[in-house]
Every structure is written in structure tokens, then in C-alpha cells.
Amino acid sequence: IYIYIYIYIYNYFLCMLWHINFYSILLHQAWLDHHSRSLGLFIDGKFVRPADRQSRSLSDSKGGTVCSTVCAVEDDVSQCASSAANGFKAWSGLTCSQRAKVLLSLVSVLGQHGQCVSELCELCGASCSPSTLVRLLQYYGSWAQLRDTLITNWTPLGEVNRFDFVFPFFQVWWQGVITESCLLPGNSVIIVPGRSSTPAVLLLAQLFMGAGLPAGALNVLTGSDMSLGAKVAESPSISYVAYSGNKQDGVMLCKATAGMGVPVSVSPCIGATCPFIIFESADIDSAVDGVIEAAFKKKREVHWVLCVQESVLESVVARLRLRMVGMKCVALCCDGDRALVDAAVQEAQQQGATLVQSCAAPPSGAQYPPTVLCGAAPSSPFVISPSPGPLLPLMTFRSNTEAVTLGNHSPHGQAASIWTEDLTLALETAKSLSVGSLWVNSHSVSDPCLPVSGHKDSGTCTDGGQEGLYQFLRQSCSSSPPLPRSSPVSMDYSMFGTAASPAIIPDVSDPARAPKAYLQFVSGKACKSVSGCSVAVQSPGGGSVLAYCPEGGRKDVRNAVEAAVKVQPGWMKKSPSARAQSLYSLAKGLEAKRRDIVVSINVQTGLSMDEAEKEVELSIARLSDWAAYCDKVQGGPVPQSGSALSLPEALGVVGVVLPDKDPLLSTVTLLGAAIATGNAVIMIPSQKNPLPVLTFIQVLQSSDLPAGLVNIVTGLRDQLTVALANHSVIKAIWYWGSAEGCQYLQYTCTSPLKILCLFCQKDEERRDWTRSSLLEEMWRNAVQWKSVWIPTA
Incomplete structure (x- = not known):
């Protein structure tokens, strides 16, 4: 009797399981049939299938045809950008609780249609668990509720272009992280999905609309090649581009968008x-x-x-x-x-x-x-x-x-x-x-x-957690906008930075008043450049020569990187309190050399002695701030199950091309951000105002910082920028310079990928280096995150 009962129950559940699977297959097949197995674009909250468009077929893992998708053209891109602009106004205009309600309502929507999404992914040769999407929505829905409470003084970027050409839907987890973290602050999103993920992304976009997302806040464009991503990035309203996929397509995107003035983050998750x-x-x-x-x-x-x-x-x-x-x-x-x-x-x-x-x-x-x-x-x-x-x-x-x-x-x-x-x-x-x-x-x-x-x-961005939100936000109090939108300049990249330095005409009329010759700072020592040549430092009006500084080049940068690589791992392993003590010591050294540096700022920039004194005072305070910051931000949250550590780590070696404005204050702000987080740094002083930084070398020489941790190489900005960009060890470059220099770095820093923080020099006057909020902004630019999972019973 027990055996018969067992067989009956087993057969009953087997039949139920067959009916569930059959029903789910009917669901996704019915959805495809509803669209006549010909999927269009998703613009302004509805499916759009323009006439006279090329299409491409999508096959399943067995070679059978699943459906066809439309290849978008420039008119579709323009329509999509206009829809995203309207969607941004509507979506960002909602309160945090209203946006959270929409994102959390998707949990119940997925409860009804999650199996259809999963089966549709499986049909396209990928896999996706509905439970992972539910967890994703729950997490970011709660963040949407608390954004204004826990992330104050930050506002959404605007319209974000997120695409993942040739990207299997198995990685929808992290792609979902990017999409959700884009949406929750109030941004609108344009998605360009990979071929295999197109049907599932279109279905999810439809479900988003059903949950109450405003029309235009989420748009989907499909295409045949990588050029579609560059076409979307050309729209003046696009504020950020995030790419996930293979390395080759990511490099193509970076080169295609160089000079457009739009930041691009790349996550090569394939291969x-x-x-x-x-x-x-x-x-x-x-x-x-x-x-x-x-x-x-x-x-x-x-x-x-x-x-x-x-x-x-x-x-x-x-x-x-x-x-x-x-x-x-x-x-x-x-x-x-x-x-x-x-x-x-x-x-x-x-x-x-x-x-x-x-x-x-x-x-x-x-x-x-x-x-x-x-x-x-x-x-x-x-x-x-x-x-x-x-x-x-x-x-x-x-x-x-x-x-x-x-x-x-x-x-x-x-x-x-x-x-x-x-x-x-x-x-x-x-x-x-x-x-x-x-x-x-x-x-x-x-x-x-x-x-x-x-x-x-493996990429230039941070995804997940609170830290992953900041790439889609900007400080509301920032006086310096991102890179200005512009058309790429026609330039020969091989010729950038090859211009000869201006000739120096000696003046021996009064040897007593001959300009002073400064040295650069490499591997803890003041030294000349490898070339032995010098560059003249002009007075504020350009009428006379104030001093001479070494004309550094590729070999000087190489020597600085070699010194930095040797010392950086040991510096990173030092305790935060030890790094803080070194920064406090550096602040005291700057205090001791206050008079000399005040004079150098006065002579170099033409500021009055009182104004120069104020900049030095702010610089001393800024170094003390960075010292206090060293041990204040460590670790992170724990996941839903098990135990895990979230660790902020140093990037490694950072190259910094310094701005002209506030030469000392900007220098110590960026220097403090780099070394407080465990990085080594190669700094290129302003070609226009180098003297305050060269005088600051005296402070570095008397400090207890390890030799090679901070290196200062002087010379022509463009030549040294080329040297930084072409060195494979340098992980990140912070650049203040010309629009051509920004475009060169975006085009060049792709193999290996470098983290870029770019600012156009012509907009520098609007940047306020006295803002204390700069500390948080630069700290986030100076670290990368690691998650360590430790399973528990």
C-alpha cells in the first residue's frame, strides 16, 4: 500500500511539473507570437517597429530561428534621445519614495512573469534566475527610498547610455545592477542590448512600464554592430556611457567616443x-x-x-x-x-x-x-x-x-x-x-x-553597493561641470605631444639677477631631467623669465614609475593610522616652509601676499583633512546570506597632470587623495605655474614619506601626458589640460584600460578648490573595491 501511495504521489508531482514547464513554454512562445516573432524598438514606453529597417535573425542554441530584431538608424536614435529627455524630467521629478514604489512594485510583477523571462533567456542560449532579479529590485528599491537621506548633496546625471553588445544574458545580474543603479537616482536610461539578450531585455522593459515607470525613462535600441553605441553617445543629452561585454568592442567604443565629452566606463566581462x-x-x-x-x-x-x-x-x-x-x-x-x-x-x-x-x-x-x-x-x-x-x-x-x-x-x-x-x-x-x-x-x-x-x-568602473551609485551621480554643489559636450577634433594622435619646446635665449646682462634653476623630484631625490634640457618659466605677464625647470620626458616618467612601483605595495600595506601620521608630518613641513611658498605663489601667479598666504593656509588644512580621512572609510555591508568583506584598495600608480589654478592647493588636494588611500603618484606640475610645486619639493624632501612614493616631473604638458598614457603600469590618470589632451587620453588609454578623470582647462576657472566636498569626490576616484566572500553554515 505504501509503495502504491508513493508511486501515485510521485506521478502526481511529475505531471504537475510537466504542466508547469509546458505552461511556461507556452508563455514565452505566446509573447513572441504576439509580436509576430519580429521584435521592434522600445521607445517612449511602447514597442515601435519603423518601416524600411534592416533586421537580423536570432537563433537558439540548436540553430533554430527564435525571432528577428530591428537594426536602428540615426532617426531612431534621435527619437530615442528625445524620449529619454522627457522621461528624465518625469522620472527625476518624482520623490524618492515614489521611485522606490515603482522599483519595488516590479518584485510582484516579476512574481507573475519571472518564469517567462527565465524561459525566454534559456531559449536564447543563456540562463537567468528570477530570484536574482527579485533580490536586485529589492535592494535598489530600498536605496531609492533612502537616497536623499544617505546620499546627500548628489543629483542624477541625466540620460545614461548603457549597452552590452555581444553580451550573454547570464550576466544580467551585473547588467541589472548597472540599470537599477542608473534608474534609482532619477536618471533615464537607453539600453543597447547584445544579440542574445535582446528578447529578454525588451520583455523586461515592458514589465518596467507595467510597474509604473514613466514613458521614456527606459528605452531599448537594437542594432547590428558597435557603431550604434557611438551614435547614441553623440546625442548632446547623453551624460554617461556604460559598456559591458568583450574587450575588443569596449576599445572600439572608447576610440569612437573620444572627444565627445562624455565619460565612458568599460567592464570587459567576457573572456x-x-x-x-x-x-x-x-x-x-x-x-x-x-x-x-x-x-x-x-x-x-x-x-x-x-x-x-x-x-x-x-x-x-x-x-x-x-x-x-x-x-x-x-x-x-x-x-x-x-x-x-x-x-x-x-x-x-x-x-x-x-x-x-x-x-x-x-x-x-x-x-x-x-x-x-x-x-x-x-x-x-x-x-x-x-x-x-x-x-x-x-x-x-x-x-x-x-x-x-x-x-x-x-x-x-x-x-x-x-x-x-x-x-x-x-x-x-x-x-x-x-x-x-x-x-x-x-x-x-x-x-x-x-x-x-x-x-x-577588467574594467574602469565600480558596480554594486552604495559605491556603484556615485558613477551615475554628480555633486549638486560642484562648480565644475563634467567635460563639455563637443564634437571630436580632427587630430593626428601620433603627433600629439611632439611639438618642440620653445627656444631659450640666454641673457647674461646681469649675472646677479640670473633666473634660478629648479630640479624635479624622482625616487625621493631632487634631480635634473634625463635630457639635461630646461624649460623657461615665464612671469605672469609673460615679459620675463622667472626661473628654469627641467624638461622631463618619457625616460623621466619611466624612472618615476619604476620608483613608484617598488614602494607602492609597502605603502598600501601600512596601516591607515601610519599613513595619517605621514600626512600630518607633511602638513607640518609645509607650515615650516610657509614663507618660501607664499613668495613663490606671489611671484608665479601675481596674487597678493595676503591671497598667497590664504592659499598656503588652506593647503595646510587640506593635508590635515586628508590625514584625518585615512582611517574613516573602511569596509562595507554584508550580503543577504553568508559573510563577506567589502574592501577599498589603492589603484596602484596614479599619474596627475596638475591644473594652472591654485597651484599649491590643487596639488596638495590631489596628492593627499592619492597617498591617503595607498597609491603612489607621478605629478606633472602646471606648465604655466610650476614654481609653487617646485618649492614644495623641499617639504617632500624633509618628510618621512618613502622615497619614490611621490614623484614630480616637470616639462611640457603634452609630451609628459603622452608618456603617462603609454605606460602600461599606470592605472589611472587625473588630467587638467586642453580638449585635445582629453580626447587623446580617451582614444589612447585602452590597452590596458586606464581610469580617467578628465577636466578641460578652459573650464577650470569655475572649479573651486576650497570646497571641502572635494575630499569625498577625489577619495572615490582614488580607490577600487574588492569583495571577499566567506561561506558560513
């Missing part, structure tokens, strides 16, 4: 190489289960590289062989991918690697068995540039230090997974790995409350 590190202290069985799931059973937006400690290598390989028995071949995207996989495997075997496979590889076809390439070397091509198939390179290490070196070998800094039962070892390794997300005894976990930054070549 990154991430280390999966197994220490001898790990639970080997759990670690092997985790690596098989991450490398072979999940969507492969990233490529994992397995790093195993030598003492447990045989145990790990034996368990891999056991777990992989019976695993089926993995479907590849196309036959072309099969050729790449075969070439990678052949190359690995030629280099001495051995194969661990679940079964024999079929002779042909777009399938390949899960394969571990044992004995890989860090320099192997199949490790540096992995093929798209289910291949897992395996490398070994001996010590903990060597594990960190292997983990940091990749140019990407997206994520890493550490497996060990030693919590101290896990945290030390987590601090040393240069990645945005790090999981301990787990992998591929995410939560919107934790901010994550792109480390190394």
Missing part, C-alpha cells in the same frame, strides 16, 4: 582568465566538485585556470578523473570553435601537457568533452588566450607566495576562487590577489550590496 587556487589545506573533495561545476557545468563567460599546490597534485588529479567519468560532451557554439579547441589541445600536448578527459573526443562536430590540461605553464598560449571550449589548464605551485604570483599572472582582474580551511591563509591571499571578486571555498557568488571594481584590465 577573462580567472584563477581557481587549491591549497594543501583545502577540503579536496569539495574543491574538485567546485572546479568541475565552475569550469564545465556553468556558462563560460570566464575561463578558469586551475592552480594546485604540488603536495596535493596527485590527489586532485585522481579525484578529477573519478568525478569526470560519464560526463557528456559540451556543445560548442559553432564548428569554428571546434577547430580552435583542437588546435589548443594539440599545442598543449606538444608542450608536454597530459589530458584528463571524461570520454573520447568525437572526430568532428561542434562538441568536445570536458578536458583538463595537466602540466600547463603560465606562458602557454592556451593559458594566456584560452579557446572557447571546455578546457581547463592545470598549473602547480609550491608556496603561498608562488600561488599569489600565479593568480596575478593574468592581465585580467575580474575574479578568483580560493580553497583552503585556513582562514588566515585565505584572507592573506585575498588581500594579495588583484581581483574584483574573490570567493573562499566557493565560486560565482554575487550580491548587489557589495561594490566590485575592475582590477587591472
